[in-house]
Structures are given as C-alpha cells and as structure tokens.
Amino acid sequence: MSEEKEDPTDRDQKTDNTVLIVLISIGLLAVGVFGLQWLMATKPDAKKAAPETWTPSVKVISLMAKDHTPVIRAEGEVEAATKTMLISEVAGAVVYISPLLEKGERIAKGEVILRVDDADYKTKLTSMKSTLADAELVLAQEEARAVQSARDWQKLGRGGSATDLVLRKPQIKSAQARIEAAQAAVEKAQRDMAKTIITAPYTCVVDRKFIDDGAYVTMMSQVAEVSSVDEHEIRLPLNLNEVGFLDEELGIGSEVLLEATIGGKFYQWKGTAVRFEGGVDSSTFSMVMVVSVTLAKANGNPELVGRENFQLPPVGMFVKAKVPGLPMGKVFTIPREALRDGGAVWVLAENEVLEIIDVEVTRSARDQVIIKASGEQKLVSGDRIIVSPIAIPASGMKLELEKSEKHRPGENLK
Numbered sequence: 001m002s003e004e005k006e007d008p009t010d011r012d013q014k015t016d017n018t019v020l021i022v023l024i025s026i027g028l029l030a031v032g033v034f035g036l037q038w039l040m041a042t043k044p045d046a047k048k049a050a051p052e053t054w055t056p057s058v059k060v061i062s063l064m065a066k067d068h069t070p071v072i073r074a075e076g077e078v079e080a081a082t083k084t085m086l087i088s089e090v091a092g093a094v095v096y097i098s099p100l101l102e103k104g105e106r107i108a109k110g111e112v113i114l115r116v117d118d119a120d121y122k123t124k125l126t127s128m129k130s131t132l133a134d135a136e137l138v139l140a141q142e143e144a145r146a147v148q149s150a151r152d153w154q155k156l157g158r159g160g161s162a163t164d165l166v167l168r169k170p171q172i173k174s175a176q177a178r179i180e181a182a183q184a185a186v187e188k189a190q191r192d193m194a195k196t197i198i199t200a201p202y203t204c205v206v207d208r209k210f211i212d213d214g215a216y217v218t219m220m221s222q223v224a225e226v227s228s229v230d231e232h233e234i235r236l237p238l239n240l241n242e243v244g245f246l247d248e249e250l251g252i253g254s255e256v257l258l259e260a261t262i263g264g265k266f267y268q269w270k271g272t273a274v275r276f277e278g279g280v281d282s283s284t285f286s287m288v289m290v291v292s293v294t295l296a297k298a299n300g301n302p303e304l305v306g307r308e309n310f311q312l313p314p315v316g317m318f319v320k321a322k323v324p325g326l327p328m329g330k331v332f333t334i335p336r337e338a339l340r341d342g343g344a345v346w347v348l349a350e351n352e353v354l355e356i357i358d359v360e361v362t363r364s365a366r367d368q369v370i371i372k373a374s375g376e377q378k379l380v381s382g383d384r385i386i387v388s389p390i391a392i393p394a395s396g397m398k399l400e401l402e403k404s405e406k407h408r409p410g411e412n413l414k
Contacts, residue, residue: 059388065373070325074236080227092116125189132182139175245325330373346386
C-alpha cells in the first residue's frame with residue numbers, strides 16, 4: 001500500500017491559525033489587566049459605621065405582697081342526703097294509695113302514702129284483748145284463793161308457816177306471766193294495726209313507685225323509694241395537694257360556696273363541709289369531701305319551698321364548689337406565663353437589665369402561681385416581673401420597656 005503525503009499548503013494554514021489564537025488570548029489578558037487597574041484606581045471610598053444594636057422590649061407587672069387565703073375549686077354531683085326504701089311490714093289488700101305517690105311528687109312528713117286492709121288486724125286485736133281480760137280474771141281468782149288458803153291454815157291451827165303451794169304462790173306467778181304474755185300480744189296487734197298505714201318519714205320526693213291500686217302486699221313488699229328534699233349532699237374529690245391547704249380540721253365545718261348555671265341564669269348556694277369519705281383513692285390520689293346544703297343554710301329562709309325556685313341545687317346536677325383554705329399570710333401572685341422553665345422568674349432590674357431569679361412555688365392554679373413573700377425568696381415588693389417572651393434570655397442582657405409601658409405604672413395582679 002502506498003502512504004498518503006500531507007499537503008504543504010494545509011500545514012501552513014494550521015500554523016497561521018495557532019498564531020492567531022495565541023495573539024487573541026494575549027490581547028484579552030491585556031484588556032482584563034488594564035480594566036482591573038482602572039477599577040481599582042477609580043473605586044469609591046467606603047464609609048466606616050458602628051454596628052447597629054437591637055434591645056428587646058418587654059412587658060412587666062409590679063410585684064406586691066398581699067395577704068392570701070387559698071380557694072380550692074372542685075366539682076361534684078348533687079345527691080339527696082337521705083334515701084329511704086318504704087316497705088310494707090304487714091300483708092293484706094291495698095285499699096288506698098295517695099295520689100301524690102308518683103315519681104317526682106313532693107310528700108310532706110307524716111302524710112299517708114298507703115293503707116292496707118286492717119279488718120283482720122282489728123279482729124286479732126280484739127281477740128288479744130279478750131285473752132288479756134281472761135288472764136287478769138285468773139290472776140284475781142288466784143289471789144283471792146291465796147287469801148282464803150291462808151285463813152284456812154290459821155283456823156286449822158297446824159302451826160308453822162304455810163307452804164308456797166298452800167298459799168298458791170306458783171298459781172299466782174303463772175297467772176301474772178299469762179297477763180304479761182297477753183299484754184305483749186295486744187301491743188303487737190296494735191303495732192300491726194298501725195303498720196297498715198304507711199306515712200312519709202320526712203318531707204320527701206318520690207323517686208320510684210313499686211305498687212298500684214288493687215294490689216296485694218306481703219311482708220317486706222317494696223312500696224316506694226323516696227329521698228329528702230330539704231337537704232342535699234355534694235361529694236367533692238380533692239387532690240391531695242389541695243387537701244394540704246386546708247386547716248387542721250381538714251375544712252370540716254367551713255362554709256362552701258356552690259355555683260351552677262340553670263337555663264342561662266346563675267345560681268349560688270351555701271353549704272357546709274361535714275366529713276371526708278374513707279381514705280385516699282389510689283387511682284386519682286384524691287380524697288372525697290362531703291358538703292351538706294340545707295334549705296335554711298342555702299338561702300337563709302327555711303320557709304321558702306318549691307322546686308321551681310331552686311332553693312337547693314337539683315339532684316343529679318354537677319355544681320362547682322369553692323372551699324376556703326387556711327390563710328397563707330403574705331404572698332406574691334403572678335400570672336402563670338411569668339413562671340419560666342425550671343421554676344424561675346425574669347426580673348427587670350433597676351439598670352434595665354435582665355435578672356433571672358429562681359423561686360419556690362407554693363401553689364399553682366390554672367392561671368396564676370403563688371409564691372411566699374418570706375423565707376429564702378429573693379423577690380421583694382416592687383420588683384418588675386417580665387410577662388412577655390424573650391427569644392434568647394441571658395442574665396445581664398439589656399432590655400427596655402415597651403412604649404405603652406413607659407407611660408403608665410406597672411400592674412398589680414389581684
């Protein structure tokens with residue numbers, strides 16, 4: 001095969017192109033260097049300025065120590081203080097039922113609720129009285145015979161003392177025992193007669209009715225279930241922490257304020273803490289306080305009656321309660337948002353810098369925190385407590401009051 005020879009004309013053309021590229025590159029480099037020198041020569045002089053600082057603005061309240069009595073808040077269901085199951089202690093046909101023996105009806109104390117046919121009990125009472133009369137006759141006869149026997153013994157002149165049998169003492173004792181048994185039988189017959197009439201044991205309201213007209217009752221038959229209307233009870237579960245704020249008697253005897261809204265109207269009643277039920281509920285760590293509210297205590301006028309006026313909180317309703325605690329003396333009360341993580345508060349010191357102070361919370365409520373104004377607390381009355389947030393708080397950082405805060409004194413939390 002023969003090799004192809006390069007054309008001399010093509011070699012010269014490539015050489016010229018290479019030279020041209022090198023020349024263009026050198027020219028661009030020279031222009032860039034000249035332009036950079038020109039820019040550096042004509043650059044403006046930069047003005048030096050101090051860095052701008054920013055001071056966070058905050059809201060504060062003025063701290064003030066005040067006497068404080070804690071109020072423990074709780075809720076509970078209203079129940080009747082007394083519930084009674086009325087039963088029949090005798091058997092017989094029912095001859096009368098009060099028209100008030102219906103669920104929800106109010107019955108006054110002593111009012112007749114039900115009557116049982118007493119014909120058989122009258123007959124039995126008459127029979128027992130006859131038996132008693134016979135026993136009394138026998139006793140009289142035996143006593144007369146005893147007197148006659150004593151006379152006969154003396155007339156016979158046998159000497160010595162007559163025996164008890166001669167004087168008929170065993171017969172007299174037997175006759176006396178029969179009289180006592182007959183008297184007891186009469187009293188029982190009289191009690192059975194009285195039990196044919198069932199009356200209201202106290203002023204009550206009917207909760208349930210178990211009998212109707214024409215019924216026949218046996219002994220221990222249920223007639224109705226009733227509950228008191230002049231006294232109600234509310235069971236309030238109190239957290240153990242809250243119980244610690246009660247007095248030495250655990251609040252027993254103290255006045256408790258009860259509140260509820262019925263039909264858009266606000267009601268208040270006054271009750272009395274009467275006892276605690278059992279021990280501690282391990283599931284909720286609470287104790288149950290029982291509050292009694294009576295008609296006289298609730299509204300101060302025991303003559304007022306009528307469920308429509310709600311002199312007492314209605315049974316089955318949940319009410320809110322305020323239980324007074326033991327006075328705590330001087331305390332600081334701050335809003336909950338003023339307590340920071342870790343149990344500290346932020347104070348705006350006199351030189352307008354942030355001071356972080358650890359505090360010991362005595363009591364914490366839903367919207368406020370209570371701190372004792374004595375002991376090792378570093379807070380004093382007049383301290384300005386910061387209630388607004390700070391992004392990155394640091395002790396000693398410079399702060400300023402918001403403009404709206406500069407023209408008015410700090411607030412005092414009630």
